[in-house]
Amino acid sequence: MELPTEYTVTKRDLARRRNLRLAAWSAPFALAGVPLVVTLSALLLFSFSSPTAAVVLFLGLILTAIGFLAGVGISAYFSHRRSEFTKQLTEKIASDGISASEVDWFRKELSSAERRSLKAISDRDPLLADTYRDALASRLTATRIVKSSKRELQLMRQRDAKLRQLKGPAAMRVELDRDIRRIESVRNDASSLLAEAQTRLQIIEAASVRSGSIAESEIALKKLSLRARDLPIALEHARLADEIRRELEEEEKDGEK
Structure with missing residues (x-):
């Protein structure tokens, strides 16, 4: 072949x-x-x-x-x-199978959630986006194989039913049965690959969201720490300003007397 x-x-x-x-x-x-x-x-x-x-x-x-x-x-x-x-x-x-660099040609076959995730991951982490594209390519390839094998399996079963109805040659029925088993094997393997690719996509999406939220939380925490560190200085500055204002008010009162 x-x-x-x-x-x-x-x-x-x-x-x-x-x-x-x-x-x-x-x-x-x-x-x-x-x-x-x-x-x-x-x-x-x-x-x-x-x-x-x-x-x-x-x-x-x-x-x-x-x-x-x-x-x-x-x-x-x-x-x-x-x-x-x-x-x-x-x-x-x-x-011959879809590669990661060819995913853009099949955007119509991606779900809206996958398109959103791809854009978000690409903006956040280009290296992780390459891995996500590779998983998308595997998912697209497996999905296509599953669909095509289902169509071929349906046609083969229809031919087998007609052949049995017409009492065709036994050798031909044996060949058809062999082809049906082969297509079923291909479909089962593709279904396993599809499930594996979908799992990889979910793992990558979860990792992207987790890393993004952790990074954002760390940035917010650093800003909060800086504000907390600057708070005593600001309070001391306010206290000194208040003391100076009081001294000036007392001097003005003494001058009026």
Whole structure:
């Protein structure tokens, strides 16, 4: 059995994906903007009578609306093309397993909690974020294997049921049973890896929250210690200021007498 080769995203792939996105965004503005600019330029450059100018403006607005609607349709087409291309690209990337550096390609497959945790850990501890990405890659790979093995297992069982119903060759049924057991083994192994990856994610998230809260508590404690240390000095300063104020008041009273 030939193992799938590692697929590397090329600059051409990135450029094509970027161009499809640009085409999807620019199509409505380009197709609506051209007739609008031509209409306004014609009205400014040529001296039309009022009825003619109104007709030109009316036709220009109609062409602008038609261009905008056509642009929206073309934009939807390019958006669909980009979505399909991205899907094909991610399937090629995932064919040999997802690595930590490829997690960003599969952000749509991450849960909202995982996306929030990844952002928070990346901001707080880049080294821990690399470990978290690696665990996410394992989770994504295991999830994909579990889903695909379930689909294949369902198809195999349907074929086996039809073959038994039609009383097909015994050798073929034996082969199907062997394939079913093999797929079940793959699914069970992937389920174990998925549970392990989810456990790793929870451990890393807990470690990140714990280290962050401890660090914040230590900083707050240091600030509190500094304030407590400065408190006697502040009290002494206030006492001296009060004594000086009293002495000045007494001197003023003696002077008045």
